[in-house]
Amino acid sequence: MSRPLRVAIVGAGPAGMYAAGHLLEGAGGTFLEGRLQHLVKRPVEVDVFERLPVPWGLVRYGVAPDHPDKKRVQQVYEDIAARPGFRYFGNVELGKHVSVAELGEWYDAVIYAVGASGDAALGIPGEDLPGSLSAREFVAWYNGHPDYRDLAVDLSSERAVIIGNGNVAMDVARILSLSPDVLAKTDIADHALEALRYSRIREVVVLGRRSAFQGAFNNPELEELGELPGIDIGVDCGDSGLENEIFQEVMDDSSRRKIATLKRFSERPTQGHDRRILLKFMASPLEIQGEDGVRGLQIVRNRLERDNHGQWLAKATDQVEMLDCGLVLRANGFKGVAVPGLPFDAVRGVVPSLDGRVLRDGEVMPGHYVTGWIKRGPRGIIGTNKKCARDTVRALLADADAGSFPRTSTLDAATVERRMRECQPEYVNLAGWRRLDDREIQAGRLQGRPRVKRTRVADMLV
Template sequence: MRHVAIVGSGPAGYYSAEALQKSLGEGVRIDMIDRLPVPYGLIRFGVAPDHQSIKAVSRRYEKVALSPGVRFVGNVTVGRDVSVAELADLYDAVIFATGAPDDRPIGIPGDDLPGVVGSAAFVGWYNGHPEFAGLDPPLDVASAAVIGNGNVALDVARILSKTPAEFVGSDIVSHAFEALGNSAIRDIHLLGRRGPHQIQMTPKELGELGHLEDSLPKVDLADFPPEAEDSALDPGQRKSVTHLREFARLEGEKRKTIHFDFFARPLAIEGDGKAERVIVERTRLDGDGRAVGTGETYSVHAGLVVSCIGYKTPPIEGVPFDEQGGRFANQSGVIGGGLYCVGWARRGPTGTIGTNRPDGYEVAEKIAADFGEGGSTQGGAGLDRLLEERGVDVVSFDDWRRIEEAEAARARPGNPREKFVAIEEMLLARGR
């Protein structure tokens, strides 16, 4: 029997578990170790609460979690409750699927002012992540700036723009729902260094902005290259640019406006003890498509600044780390010494949820090839003894299902769940 520990229970972790089962069949036992008492990682805490169809993929992970030979070991922090060296001794292989949950810093003057938050924190706040439930972002301001031109920036702008009625059917947590319902924000500026042809927003998500009840997307047609150049884009990008061109032609007034500020590079955030404005330099594209400054600057009023410029994986003692890449040091998912990594912890924060599936399968094949004959590690039994000796309160998948049932029972009408946002509440909801 072979024993594998997977650190992290998000998409990359479950796809890896699924792949290991297919590669090794009944000859493998898998422990999914997570620092939180609840599984699914990015699906629970990263995917926007109004995108329930995307969250439905968790049912696939549940099927893996309930299959023989797979255990969820929640509320266990690797590096605190158990060391990497101990895991390597207990298991034949250890896969790190910890994602990239930390924000990359903006790196400009004023980025530490109150009112400046990273997208991991802001998304975690409205998704009920225990670490960010108490964020309390300033929503009593007239204008917000969202730095970035990807789907995360789009999510943040959309969430800031919706009416309370538009959150029916979502699992946005109550503290965020109430705060957003009382928000004074009327202008949301999406700041991007390059132009419409360089956005990293997918067409479905971008198209949603054209159907908001009380918010109007605003784009300047002068920012576009000649329309004939759209034909050189790939089909998805061309569709996204088509949405932007349609936004530029929209007329009328709504209570809120989402401004697409293209060719806008943030230089500094200023204010009297808190964020009040972003100083922006106009840019242009050079011959290689890079944004270069023109020297012309202007200011964008913003009492809330949300940075959506990327993420990084937090290092774990005992695992080689690539500081520049913000991920574990690896070669095609192999760290060495029985250690492997998948997903954003391997590649950096790139790709979609589905990108993690082939990633997990590739690493599972490498592990199967590395195993060879034999197998004499202790696996989960040894981990259980260690955690019991150390008084760690472990959460099982059955415990999680009771937490899930309790969240569903306390949901607002029309919504699937009301998440517990404190670890203590989650542990109490187990009912044991």
């Protein structure tokens, strides 16, 4: 039998774990073109490197704590991690403990699945004022990401404004508005729960620049708002209204469902709750105002205008409004950041690639691959990364078959482990992660919660 194919994967989020799953496919093979097929023709060994001690990326640090069902996918990753040939090196950061050049020398191939850990800029004055945070930072804070556990989140004003109305904005609106007693049953980070208990925010405005039928949220996320206990929902569509005949011309089934939901919300009598989410459409942010902190957001109302391709665009009017608020959360998108040693497309925030193969100056960098958000940009749900990873793994295996990897020998598993002990003596293996997982779950059980997250790296090394 030929020696095992040795692959390093950087990033233990969904994309990295699905890539590991495809490389270590089970006895059944991989579902492809309508049937199970075997992609892998020789033994494979996979080492996953993750900068945090804990795995699963945004499933742990992105998915909202009040959506525990969406975190069940962790079990799929646990099953992959339990397969022969899988090893985990947590608390190991590419660019700090190990480099692209080293991984390229140690392995036949490297797959980068590092996600998107930056923010798209909004480009308005006041963006950097204290009290103006990206939704990415805020989400990482309430989910207990160690880099953000000490983030200053000011919840002392009565109104918060979220710029953008995609699904991340919906998550953030719920977390800011739900009763702490509801959140106390989730795995929200303790520091966030404590801060939210003292929150004075009573109105969360979710700002969308386009009209109601063009809302970036998905239908289930929108409909869920109407079910939240103790929260009134308001709708402000500006001039475009909800019955606009323009809509009839262009709406598909999904946008018709959005409009029907929004109509239901707007016709519902106010329940008199002391918390409210206001969905405000057809308005763009102009300036975040304040001196030593956010005091308000100036917005401009938009009107719909048709472009040369027949698309309805939101164009600014001269109608300006001021929203007093002490917290602005910018939910206008994540953005990938450069990986030291790899080429980077700074405009798109991705590592340039073709069929998952990394491109440097338009040429394939043999043996280097990407998958997930760092390949496609920050779009798509967890499941989208499964196909994305499969496409990358197919390219990698085709290159293995074609003998196009740059080197013929690799470091064996024991030598890599020895090197890791030298580069990062505090690396966390699978057993270390499972110990921590057990302790978090046990601590949660005592409080009737799924888990109590540890939020400092030092406390995660058990």
